Amino acid sequence: MRFMLRKGLVILRPGDGDEAEWSDWIAAHAGQVFKLRGADRGAALHAMGNEAEACREPLNITSRSPGELRLISNFAHTPFVLDGMTYAGIEGFWQGLKFPDEADRQRLAGLYGSAARDAGYYAPRSEELHYGGKRVLIGTWDHWQLMKRACIAKFAQHDGARAALHATGKRPLVHHVKPDSRTIPGVIMAQIWMAIRARL
């Protein structure tokens, strides 16, 4: 094995007869980030894991996220039961809250994704809602706690969504959608997912 030092760079090359060891090592460490430890008498480069995980690259969770990540988003079809009502997904729960009538909430409970979001546009404008006999001001911490309860139920009951959330490891989650919600800003939504992940 041979190496050269340059500014900001360590160059490694296989030596004669090292080819097999070299290609095994390269394959095992592809895409990894290394941390330099040591000083005058020698140093070592320690593998810190793959770049996205080691650098804690944020993951944007939306209905357009790739693969299984989409299951984390509120638009996903992830049936769950909360307080005796069966919901097709979080969005049907969230938009249903905007309707005072039980029949409307039930109707929205059967919807998910953009169909649920669009159905919410027809809700009467109001500063408050009622859930479980309690009055809740829209866009407040109490309102967000309803979202959190629904998400706790979803991730407890939907194996695929829970696995997808768990698989995000320690990476920060963000929820960047345009325009951002006034009732539950993306930063609050992302905090809810990360708080649930911390307890998995």
Ligand SMILES: Nc1c(N[C@@H]2O[C@H](COP(=O)(O)O)[C@@H](O)[C@H]2O)[nH]c(=O)[nH]c1=O
């Ligand atoms: N626009 C969008 C999402 N926005 C969702 O809309 C909800 C907030 O609605 P509102 O209370 O009407 O402001 C909340 O559940 C948020 O996640 N979600 C996604 O996965 N993908 C999207 O493209």
